[in-house]
Amino acid sequence: MKAIHRIISKIADALFAVSLVAGVLMMAHVTIDVLSRTLFNAPLPGTGEITASYYMIAVAFLPLAWVTLRDEHVTADIFVSALPGPMRAVIAVLVDLLVILYVSAFVWQTWVSALARTRRGEVWEILGGFLPIWPTRWILPIAGAAMVLAMIFRLAARLTRTDPITGQRLGKENA
Amino acid sequence: MDPLTFGLITLGCMLGLIALRVPIGVALGVVSVLGLAYVRNFPIALSILRESPFAFAASWDLTAIPMFLLMGAIANHSGISSALFRAARLWFSALPGGLAVAANMASVGFAAACGSSLASSAAMGRLAIPEMLRAGYDRALATGVVASAGTLAALIPPSIMLVLYGVFAEVSISRLLIAGIVPGFLTAAAYVALIVIRCKLNPALAPKLSDEELQTLKADRLSALREVWPVTALILGIIGGLYGGIVTPTEAGATGAALALLIAILQRRISMTSFIDSLKESMSGTAQIFFVGMGAVMYTRLLSLTGVSTLLADMVGGYAGDPLMVILAISVVFLILGMFLDPLGIMLITLPVFLPMMKALGLDLIWFGIIVVKYVEIGMITPPLGMNVFVVKSVTPSVPIWTIYRGVLWFLLAEVVVMALLIGFPQITLFLPNLMR
Numbered sequence: 001m002k003a004i005h006r007i008i009s010k011i012a013d014a015l016f017a018v019s020l021v022a023g024v025l026m027m028a029h030v031t032i033d034v035l036s037r038t039l040f041n042a043p044l045p046g047t048g049e050i051t052a053s054y055y056m057i058a059v060a061f062l063p064l065a066w067v068t069l070r071d072e073h074v075t076a077d078i079f080v081s082a083l084p085g086p087m088r089a090v091i092a093v094l095v096d097l098l099v100i101l102y103v104s105a106f107v108w109q110t111w112v113s114a115l116a117r118t119r120r121g122e123v124w125e126i127l128g129g130f131l132p133i134w135p136t137r138w139i140l141p142i143a144g145a146a147m148v149l150a151m152i153f154r155l156a157a158r159l160t161r162t163d164p165i166t167g168q169r170l171g172k173e174n175a
Numbered sequence: 176m177d178p179l180t181f182g183l184i185t186l187g188c189m190l191g192l193i194a195l196r197v198p199i200g201v202a203l204g205v206v207s208v209l210g211l212a213y214v215r216n217f218p219i220a221l222s223i224l225r226e227s228p229f230a231f232a233a234s235w236d237l238t239a240i241p242m243f244l245l246m247g248a249i250a251n252h253s254g255i256s257s258a259l260f261r262a263a264r265l266w267f268s269a270l271p272g273g274l275a276v277a278a279n280m281a282s283v284g285f286a287a288a289c290g291s292s293l294a295s296s297a298a299m300g301r302l303a304i305p306e307m308l309r310a311g312y313d314r315a316l317a318t319g320v321v322a323s324a325g326t327l328a329a330l331i332p333p334s335i336m337l338v339l340y341g342v343f344a345e346v347s348i349s350r351l352l353i354a355g356i357v358p359g360f361l362t363a364a365a366y367v368a369l370i371v372i373r374c375k376l377n378p379a380l381a382p383k384l385s386d387e388e389l390q391t392l393k394a395d396r397l398s399a400l401r402e403v404w405p406v407t408a409l410i411l412g413i414i415g416g417l418y419g420g421i422v423t424p425t426e427a428g429a430t431g432a433a434l435a436l437l438i439a440i441l442q443r444r445i446s447m448t449s450f451i452d453s454l455k456e457s458m459s460g461t462a463q464i465f466f467v468g469m470g471a472v473m474y475t476r477l478l479s480l481t482g483v484s485t486l487l488a489d490m491v492g493g494y495a496g497d498p499l500m501v502i503l504a505i506s507v508v509f510l511i512l513g514m515f516l517d518p519l520g521i522m523l524i525t526l527p528v529f530l531p532m533m534k535a536l537g538l539d540l541i542w543f544g545i546i547v548v549k550y551v552e553i554g555m556i557t558p559p560l561g562m563n564v565f566v567v568k569s570v571t572p573s574v575p576i577w578t579i580y581r582g583v584l585w586f587l588l589a590e591v592v593v594m595a596l597l598i599g600f601p602q603i604t605l606f607l608p609n610l611m612r
Binding site: 016019020022023024026027028029030031033034038048051052053055056057059060061062063064067072073074075076077080092094095098102103105106109110112113137140 | 192193194195196197198199200201204205208221222224225226228229232233234235237238241242245421422425426429430432433451454455457458459461462463465466467515516517519520559560
């Protein structure tokens with residue numbers, strides 16, 4: 001369990017790190033565009049398209065595995081917390097399975113889409129040229145696959161009473 | 176099956192899944208895919224899952240979300256909240272309930288730098304509540320004001336909720352953000368009036384500071400402004416830029432984040448670690464929002480493809496002359512959902528249902544956006560699930576949760592007045608954006 005935990009957190013951290021870099025680039029690129037446009041009347045061509053199709057896609061999807069490991073998805077906890085412990089545990093496992101199924105379908109479909117667009121060499125027309133879009137299509141299946149791995153790990157951790165963030169075994173009192 | 180039954184069944188399934196603690200994004204997505212597979216076929220359902228996530232996220236308008244989050248996180252990590260509260264305390268302490276008024280006004284300032292209610296309540300809670308309790312303030316008042324004033328963050332620009340609403344309602348986000356200003360200040364003013372009146376009638380709620388302390392506070396007033404003016408200038412610059420149409424919301428967010436970072440570096444208030452923490456918060460927050468948003472886009476597609484949207488529009492069409500009944504019914508729905516769901520979930524689940532109705536009634540979608548965000552934020556302070564109250568509880572463990580709710584109850588009274596004004600007089604919301612062009 002320890003070794004698996006290390007690999008999965010490494011993957012999640014690495015993808016998350018890429019999204020942080022994309023966030024900084026987005027801030028810098030847009031700010032430079034605004035400055036250059038207002039001061040020198042010379043906007044950077046394609047800022048909007050690059051921001052939307054590269055930085056934004058990275059920022060929106062790459063943190064998913066990291067968020068999943070920490071169980072930070074938007075949920076409503078109030079109803080389940082009223083249920084007795086054993087029932088809660090069963091529901092939690094079923095919910096994990098549903099999430100795995102849904103995100104796997106997402107990976108499969110976005111994979112199909114990325115493959116088709118790569119073969120076609122998808123581009124967007126921007127001022128003064130073409131911006132290749134097909135590479136960023138792959139971010140979706142990659143981020144989704146990492147989320148599925150993180151989710152499977154969470155489920156395994158739930159069944160073996162391991163803390164999904166530290167990889168430590170939980171004591172009886174926390175179980 | 177007729178579209179109405181079908182629509183209700185999908186809604187019921189979704190709420191059922193959410194109650195079982197299925198992430199809201201997954202609940203929306205699963206119901207949409209299965210619903211489409213049922214009325215059409217699986218290939219069509221899967222094609223929606225294939226195309227809508229990228230198309231939704233690769234949007235220039237939505238790039239304002241990570242940038243607003245980043246700007247707020249940088250402002251928060253650079254300790255802007257303590258500077259604001261220090262200044263507000265010096266200026267407002269002489270009023271009845273002065274520290275509570277100061278906490279409220281500091282929240283207004285914080286709201287103008289940061290779009291997150293939870294961050295606002297957490298930051299103000301850590302600073303202002305201990306100060307008020309030390310001064311002998313009533314515990315319900317001290318905690319209630321912080322939880323309630325936190326909700327201003329979603330109304331006063333920058334606001335994450337308004338950007339999301341704007342994308343789903345297909346209205347100008349700049350105008351929406353500008354429209355949030357007056358209702359935001361109206362709410363803050365109602366809170367101030369409430370605090371002052373309550374403390375005037377019952378001075379035991381908030382003991383007055385001693386005269387010599389008030390004297391020393393006066394002396395420091397101007398020096399306190401030195402600390403907050405750069406951020407104030409930044410905020411006014413952003414709002415001015417949006418109002419004048421010089422920058423788009425994304426550009427306002429990105430340059431705002433860059434300038435907030437520059438100010439924090441010049442004032443030596445931020446370290447590399449806290450900058451990276453700001454980035455982590457804002458980028459993981461973005462992914463959380465988009466995971467739900469992607470599901471909401473699919474649900475919108477389901478409702479429009481199956482004719483539910485048209486049906487909903489037809490149903491309310493007869494009320495076009497007198498939309499008040501519909502608005503009141505919608506208000507009840509928001510208040511009930513607000514008791515159990517968080518703002519993002521409520522907004523993204525209800526918009527696919529309510530927006531076609533609003534269009535059929537011919538109501539102004541910018542005005543409706545402000546009403547939605549107000550209700551969603553009121554949901555953050557209503558029991559049993561009041562996220563802001565939970566945050567205040569977590570930073571002041573010594574105060575029981577029902578004491579905080581008791582304090583919030585008074586502010587909910589003020590909200591009744593504010594909502595009646597906003598619904599009864601749409602021009603309060605609309606006159607500022609209507610001046611733009």
